[in-house]
Amino acid sequence: MDQRGLVERAREGDHDAFAVVAGAALARLDAAARLILRDRELARDAVQEALIRAWRDLPGLRDPERFNAWLYRLTTHACLDLARRRRRRVHEVELTPMTEPFSGDTSSDVAERELLDEALRRLEPEWRAVVVLHYFVGMPLPEVASELRIPLGTAKSRLHRSLGVMRITLEAAGELGPAAVPGGQVA
Amino acid sequence: MTSFQRFENRIPMLLEDLAVPSLPDYADDLFARTAATRQRAEWTFPERWLPMSTITTRLAAAPRIPWRLGVALALLVAAAIIGLIIAGSRVTRVPLPFGPASNGLIPYMSNGKLYVGDLASGKTRLLVDAAGDQGQPVFAPDGTRVAFVRLEDLNGSLTTNIYVIRPDGSGTVKIKSPEPIFDTDRVWFGWTPDSRHVAIIHAVNSVNQLDLFDASGNGSVQRISAAAGLTDLAFRPPDGREVLFRAAVRDSTGTISYGLYVMNADGSNVRALAQPAVPTETLDLTSATYTPDGKRIFFNRWTDDASAGDPGCCQLYVMNADGSDQHEFIQNTGTAWDGDAAVSPDGTRVAFWHNPNDRPSHGLFVVSADGKGPLIETGPALTSIQFKVWAPDSSKILMYPRDASNTPAYVLDPAGGPWTITPWTQDNDIDWQRLAPPA
Numbered sequence: 001m002d003q004r005g006l007v008e009r010a011r012e013g014d015h016d017a018f019a020v021v022a023g024a025a026l027a028r029l030d031a032a033a034r035l036i037l038r039d040r041e042l043a044r045d046a047v048q049e050a051l052i053r054a055w056r057d058l059p060g061l062r063d064p065e066r067f068n069a070w071l072y073r074l075t076t077h078a079c080l081d082l083a084r085r086r087r088r089r090v091h092e093v094e095l096t097p098m099t100e101p102f103s104g105d106t107s108s109d110v111a112e113r114e115l116l117d118e119a120l121r122r123l124e125p126e127w128r129a130v131v132v133l134h135y136f137v138g139m140p141l142p143e144v145a146s147e148l149r150i151p152l153g154t155a156k157s158r159l160h161r162s163l164g165v166m167r168i169t170l171e172a173a174g175e176l177g178p179a180a181v182p183g184g185q186v187a
Numbered sequence: 188m189t190s191f192q193r194f195e196n197r198i199p200m201l202l203e204d205l206a207v208p209s210l211p212d213y214a215d216d217l218f219a220r221t222a223a224t225r226q227r228a229e230w231t232f233p234e235r236w237l238p239m240s241t242i243t244t245r246l247a248a249a250p251r252i253p254w255r256l257g258v259a260l261a262l263l264v265a266a267a268i269i270g271l272i273i274a275g276s277r278v279t280r281v282p283l284p285f286g287p288a289s290n291g292l293i294p295y296m297s298n299g300k301l302y303v304g305d306l307a308s309g310k311t312r313l314l315v316d317a318a319g320d321q322g323q324p325v326f327a328p329d330g331t332r333v334a335f336v337r338l339e340d341l342n343g344s345l346t347t348n349i350y351v352i353r354p355d356g357s358g359t360v361k362i363k364s365p366e367p368i369f370d371t372d373r374v375w376f377g378w379t380p381d382s383r384h385v386a387i388i389h390a391v392n393s394v395n396q397l398d399l400f401d402a403s404g405n406g407s408v409q410r411i412s413a414a415a416g417l418t419d420l421a422f423r424p425p426d427g428r429e430v431l432f433r434a435a436v437r438d439s440t441g442t443i444s445y446g447l448y449v450m451n452a453d454g455s456n457v458r459a460l461a462q463p464a465v466p467t468e469t470l471d472l473t474s475a476t477y478t479p480d481g482k483r484i485f486f487n488r489w490t491d492d493a494s495a496g497d498p499g500c501c502q503l504y505v506m507n508a509d510g511s512d513q514h515e516f517i518q519n520t521g522t523a524w525d526g527d528a529a530v531s532p533d534g535t536r537v538a539f540w541h542n543p544n545d546r547p548s549h550g551l552f553v554v555s556a557d558g559k560g561p562l563i564e565t566g567p568a569l570t571s572i573q574f575k576v577w578a579p580d581s582s583k584i585l586m587y588p589r590d591a592s593n594t595p596a597y598v599l600d601p602a603g604g605p606w607t608i609t610p611w612t613q614d615n616d617i618d619w620q621r622l623a624p625p626a
Contacts, residue, residue: 013226015218015221015222018218018221019218019221019222022218022221023210023214023218026210026211026214026217027208027209027210027211028208030208030209030211031203031206031207031208031209032206034206035202035205035206044211044213047211047217048213048217048220051217051221052217052220052221052224054221055221055224055226056224056225056226056227057226057227058226059226059227060227060571062570062571077371080371081371084344084369084371112194112197112201113201113204113205116198116201116202116205117205120205123343124342124343124344125343126343126344126345127343131198131202132202135198135199135202136199136202136203136206138199149320149338149370150320150338150345151299151320154320154338154340157340158343163195166191166194166195166198167191170191170194
């Protein structure tokens with residue numbers, strides 16, 4: 001049975017079907033949550049909260065084709081809620097380094113990844129959410145804006161500013177040449 | 188291509204490396220938890236504007252007896268009465284806050300812009316074309332101004348800001364708040380009956396609070412902490428001297444339930460109209476609304492009725508304003524779900540969603556305010572609940588399906604006749620300006 005059929009069955013109360021379709025998305029939801037929150041335990045909480053809500057509210061999902069996007073929306077909002085609650089409690093989000101296993105990297109890959117990691121840590125969770133949904137999930141920016149309930153202009157602005165932080169981070173690390181400025185001179 | 192552009196192109200791959208997707212070890216535990224969770228019927232989602240955190244995490248203390256509260260709301264009521272008197276003496280007549288009025292403009296959002304539209308002529312006027320995420324326009328009861336929410340960035344976090352504007356597009360005022368109200372903390376906002384204050388329910392340290400902001404934008408704000416823990420409210424017609432609110436109550440075991448309470452407008456004399464009875468059920472006692480004469484209250488009651496074939500949902504209840512004579516409005520337990528009453532401004536009819544068990548769809552039904560007589564279905568069959576507002580003159584109902592987006596709204600005949608659509612497309616925030624009836 002295709003995903004649409006499984007979602008329709010899940011919507012009618014078939015939990016096994018839900019486990020299949022949600023399970024298929026779980027790994028990437030968890031990864032997206034880790035990227036947004038930079039904290040494994042918080043990511044776990046966010047994904048659990050999102051999927052419990054997804055199961056509970058699934059009968060209200062009108063378009064089964066939107067199931068995955070809907071899961072990402074629930075997960076992203078759960079992430080941002082958790083981040084905000086935590087930020088209020090401790091005044092700032094503690095950013096936990098990511099220690100993912102990997103293999104086959106070149107030294108350049110490692111350097112870039114570490115710099116991206118550092119740049120992401122400098123971003124607010126709301127900004128990271130835009131970056132993650134756009135670059136990791138692959139959503140076009142209008143869809144990102146829609147899922148996050150923000151105007152397209154805000155989504156573009158956040159992405160632009162996030163890329164600016166990345167650029168600064170890379171420049172500071174010497175991975176990039178100095179920024180070009182209008183007129184062809186070097187800043 | 189610059190070196191940064193090359194880097195940008197590699198971001199997707201680098202993100203994959205940073206957080207390698209793998210099935211987490213909590214998958215089994217997670218699905219055990221979802222299996223133990225009941226699904227809702229499709230039309231039963233209360234979170235019209237409520238972000239998830241509001242639904243799932245709002246913890247609150249029981250309403251406290253407001254020993255030291257009151258003067259502020261007493262002044263507010265006095266101001267309301269004086270305001271009404273003054274308003275009545277002005278050259279520009281304004282309607283009373285409750286009851287029949289003439290039909291004015293319809294505020295709506297379309298592609299992030301705020302418009303008002305005239306249903307009779309089809310003409311529209313752009314009010315707000317500013318950058319930012321605007322929404323939820325709602326006219327003051329006197330019809331002179333529109334309040335709307337604009338989400339604005341504050342250090343990367345979205346904050347709620349309330350703006351007020353005249354329907355001709357002039358006089359924009361930003362309502363000042365001493366503390367930022369984060370988007371996810373906003374629960375509800377609306378006008379007080381005197382049209383001079385904007386009431387906002389928002390979470391403060393995880394407890395919902397009611398704040399009354401001066402709509403002139405002078406920065407004055409009053410917190411009505413007697414209503415701490417509230418999730419929504421209604422001012423009692425005809426003068427708003429009493430405020431009905433639903434609040435979360437936590438018992439000694441930490442379990443949350445919801446009760447319906449009423450307090451005097453001065454914050455005194457908080458009393459329960461419906462005690463918390465259904466632990467953790469967020470649908471219970473929702474959508475409480477007064478009849479225009481202030482004598483009765485319609486509200487949703489959760490019922491776990493297995494015979495209906497669903498895990499449970501709502502029945503429409505009604506009671507006297509003092510909490511007496513609570514009963515199901517239309518006896519249909521076991522045969523239909525219904526709820527979300529909207530009483531016509533003239534007080535003669537009630538529109539509500541209704542879903543008989545023997546049909547897959549459901550819709551908007553209208554019945555006499557005493558519950559007698561036929562149920563009249565109006566508008567199309569729906570797959571979800573709807574947002575609705577009566578025309579001030581009670582001749583029409585403006586309706587927007589909950590699960591629609593950027594489409595025209597429906598203009599329904601309460602008598603069940605043919606329906607039309609608005610000449611514009613819009614989002615799901617609906618309201619209707621009240622104007623003074625002809626002299």
